[in-house]
Amino acid sequence: MLVWLYWISSLTLVTYVSVKIVNRYPQYGFAALTAFYTIYLGASQILASRIIEFDLGFYKFYAPAAVFIYPFIAQAIDMINEVYGRRSAHLAIAIAFITQILLVTFIAMVNSLSPAPFFQFEEAWQNLFGLSIRITAASWISFLICSNLDAYVFDKLKK
Numbered sequence: 001m002l003v004w005l006y007w008i009s010s011l012t013l014v015t016y017v018s019v020k021i022v023n024r025y026p027q028y029g030f031a032a033l034t035a036f037y038t039i040y041l042g043a044s045q046i047l048a049s050r051i052i053e054f055d056l057g058f059y060k061f062y063a064p065a066a067v068f069i070y071p072f073i074a075q076a077i078d079m080i081n082e083v084y085g086r087r088s089a090h091l092a093i094a095i096a097f098i099t100q101i102l103l104v105t106f107i108a109m110v111n112s113l114s115p116a117p118f119f120q121f122e123e124a125w126q127n128l129f130g131l132s133i134r135i136t137a138a139s140w141i142s143f144l145i146c147s148n149l150d151a152y153v154f155d156k157l158k159k
Contacts, residue, residue, distance in 0.1 A: 007068055015075060022083055030084050034092040037076035038099045044069040045103060045139075049128055077147065081154045089151035097144060104136055 018036065022029035044066035052065045081089040107129050115122045 011071055011075070014072060018076070018079055022079070026083075030080065030088055030092070033076050033080045033083075034095055037073065037080070037092055038096045040069050040072045040076060041096050041100060041143075042103055044073065045100065074150070077151060078154055081151050082158065086151055086155040089155070090148060093144070093147045093151065096147075097140070100140065100143070 014036065018033060021032045025032075047069060048064040048066035050065040051062050054061050054063060077089055077092060080092050111126070111129060115125075119125075
């Protein structure tokens with residue numbers, strides 16, 4: 001129960017802060033929202049490796065832990081689209097995609113290095129951050145398709 005209160009509070013707080021930034025400092029709003037969007041995406045990439053149980057009392061199901069982050073992602077890109085337009089939303093998506101490529105590149109670079117002889121968690125590290133090219137490529141393709149489609153549909157619905 002506590003996790004749901006934390007989740008609702010976090011989403012509310014982030015939305016409030018985002019609106020304050022956009023209203024008070026419109027010239028920095030796009031950068032701030034794009035930064036939030038990028039951070040949420042990076043967090044979701046890492047959190048997706050943990051599968052969690054959702055117990056609704058009457059039904060149990062399992063999903064990647066990243067599902068907690070997805071509403072934050074949608075909120076940020078929809079705010080960009082609403083305030084700065086569809087072109088800016090597509091630009092934010094492109095910026096976020098580049099950061100995802102960099103994240104994977106940095107992980108691959110670190111994975112290519114030899115661990116220190118006293119590092120006891122190499123197997124756990126490789127299990128978490130060992131990259132599958134097929135999964136990474138599929139994730140990137142789905143991100144680009146879904147995010148751009150979301151920006152397009154949101155833009156059409158607001159008109």
